[in-house]
Amino acid sequence: MAIPPNVNPSAFNAALSAWRAAVGPEWVFTSEEDVALYRDAYSIFWGEPEERLASAAVAPATLEQVQAVVRTANQHRIPLYTISTGRNLAYGGSAPVYSGSVVLDLKRMNRVLEVNERNAYALVEPGVSYFDLYDAITRAGVDLWIDPPDPGWGSVVGNALDGGAGWTASPFRDHFGSHCGMEVVLADGEVVRTGMGALPDSKSWQHNRWGYGPWVDGLFRQSNFAVVTKMGFYLMPRPEALFTANVTSERDADIVPMLDVLNLLENMHQVNGSTQIFGGGFARPGGGRAPAWTIQVPIYGPENVVRAQMQFAKSKFTAIPGVTFTEGELLRTPLTQEQLARVRQVNFGIPNLSTFAQLGRSPANLDPAGGHIGFSPIVPRTGESLLEFKAFYRENLAKLSGGENLGILGPVYMTCWDRTLVCLIMFPIGRDKTHNAKIRRAFEGWVKLAAERGWAEYRAPTVYQDLIARTYSYNNNSLLRLRETIKDAVDPNGILSPGRYGVWPKHLRKA
Numbered sequence: 001m002a003i004p005p006n007v008n009p010s011a012f013n014a015a016l017s018a019w020r021a022a023v024g025p026e027w028v029f030t031s032e033e034d035v036a037l038y039r040d041a042y043s044i045f046w047g048e049p050e051e052r053l054a055s056a057a058v059a060p061a062t063l064e065q066v067q068a069v070v071r072t073a074n075q076h077r078i079p080l081y082t083i084s085t086g087r088n089l090a091y092g093g094s095a096p097v098y099s100g101s102v103v104l105d106l107k108r109m110n111r112v113l114e115v116n117e118r119n120a121y122a123l124v125e126p127g128v129s130y131f132d133l134y135d136a137i138t139r140a141g142v143d144l145w146i147d148p149p150d151p152g153w154g155s156v157v158g159n160a161l162d163g164g165a166g167w168t169a170s171p172f173r174d175h176f177g178s179h180c181g182m183e184v185v186l187a188d189g190e191v192v193r194t195g196m197g198a199l200p201d202s203k204s205w206q207h208n209r210w211g212y213g214p215w216v217d218g219l220f221r222q223s224n225f226a227v228v229t230k231m232g233f234y235l236m237p238r239p240e241a242l243f244t245a246n247v248t249s250e251r252d253a254d255i256v257p258m259l260d261v262l263n264l265l266e267n268m269h270q271v272n273g274s275t276q277i278f279g280g281g282f283a284r285p286g287g288g289r290a291p292a293w294t295i296q297v298p299i300y301g302p303e304n305v306v307r308a309q310m311q312f313a314k315s316k317f318t319a320i321p322g323v324t325f326t327e328g329e330l331l332r333t334p335l336t337q338e339q340l341a342r343v344r345q346v347n348f349g350i351p352n353l354s355t356f357a358q359l360g361r362s363p364a365n366l367d368p369a370g371g372h373i374g375f376s377p378i379v380p381r382t383g384e385s386l387l388e389f390k391a392f393y394r395e396n397l398a399k400l401s402g403g404e405n406l407g408i409l410g411p412v413y414m415t416c417w418d419r420t421l422v423c424l425i426m427f428p429i430g431r432d433k434t435h436n437a438k439i440r441r442a443f444e445g446w447v448k449l450a451a452e453r454g455w456a457e458y459r460a461p462t463v464y465q466d467l468i469a470r471t472y473s474y475n476n477n478s479l480l481r482l483r484e485t486i487k488d489a490v491d492p493n494g495i496l497s498p499g500r501y502g503v504w505p506k507h508l509r510k511a
């Protein structure tokens, strides 16, 4: 049996006994076989000494059991690593940031506590997956949509806490941004409800997110200040229709006015869907060239409204000389079976796992990589910045790949959230240690070069959370130091997810 670092075996045994008494012996996992299930299948250190590994796992089913587990860990100074469903593939899976931590696995806490159609929200526990919430809403016959990320098996709470995004309309795609009210357990076992939830017997917890006084919810995003045990989320009333258009241009420089128009339409809330930007210009297999740029413009809403909004969007885009605007199909909801079979279902609030087929084995790719991790810096949402990133990628790819073709893909331009442009570079990883080492060198090089241009990531795999945190170094790391001050105050023994997003407890802090 593995023992967490700096914990003596008798203290660990005492903690295991207390946890068994609190949650039931069958929900405390210490065998090698069980603990191996918490390995990160996409680890870039797979099978190497630096791979992050859990020592054990404990799976409470209620708030009171979470409190008991945390209190015991605090008493014996045992590091915990909280997961909800633990499917954080490409960002660390369910493995801890600090090797040897005990995984606090909340997937048994899987109750949908409330779905409110009239005010369009849900209150859920951490173990509720997108599939679970979709099923609960469907069973209840409620006319609301959820906003799933590509893999539907993840946790609504866990995805939001890691800064995840989905594919329906704004503002619902911003998963943390569309939450309303939290319940958290602090390192000493204390329970806190945020926003209106702090009112005893509150009737408006999921009706107003700000409550009264300083707003603390942001402290629990990408953090290690508490264990989140409940979260409210706004849901989207089913839109009558989705109307999509494609805007194309043959000229590279046209991305500048095209993006300005897109920004204007989104900032005016005339375009609310998950827009996509594709760079092209390459020769097509059957002849001809792909347009230099294609922007997909999806609009959700009542049919007569989206038709009018599309006319407005068309008038703005076609004012750019040389730009082509092509209206696509207007799809009325709910979709027919035939339509469902040919659309990307996450755009219609339907969770699924089809994303895993895209980069998997196919006649065109007989030996796919085991997985990918991404470097996803946020750059200003202007055409000039996008073109700068495109040139930056082209100029540095060979050098940062050591002159080899490592299968790195990019850049992918993502407009996940209002006002945000993410330029994603994808790195194939697998079980080949030599290849993984080359990818690590390349990844670290991209982080450094991008930071020199003022670009940094919004989310990172656990093994790179320190590296990225260090790029946010303004004024001698004052933001990190503030976070460390908070960490020391709310978790003085440093038991909750040490190291998550670069925040370490005092005793593990490096100089």
Ligand SMILES: Cc1cc2nc3c(=O)[nH]c(=O)nc-3n(C[C@H](O)[C@H](O)[C@H](O)COP(=O)(O)OP(=O)(O)OC[C@H]3O[C@@H](n4cnc5c(N)ncnc54)[C@H](O)[C@@H]3O)c2cc1C
Pocket (backbone or CB within 6 Å): 082, 083, 084, 085, 086, 087, 088, 089, 090, 091, 092, 093, 094, 106, 126, 148, 149, 150, 151, 153, 154, 155, 156, 157, 158, 159, 161, 162, 163, 164, 165, 166, 226, 227, 228, 229, 355, 356, 497, 500
């Ligand atoms: C092919 C592919 C496609 C993907 N597409 C998307 C996508 O479209 N959008 C997207 O956002 N992601 C995407 N991902 C990334 C990831 O798989 C999802 O974000 C997934 O939902 C995260 O896993 P989870 O929901 O099980 O969260 P968890 O693993 O449960 O949680 C994530 C992290 O949050 C913290 N945490 C979780 N629960 C708690 C809690 N209760 N209290 C305190 N801290 C907690 C932990 O540090 C945990 O590691 C994709 C990954 C792959 C491989």
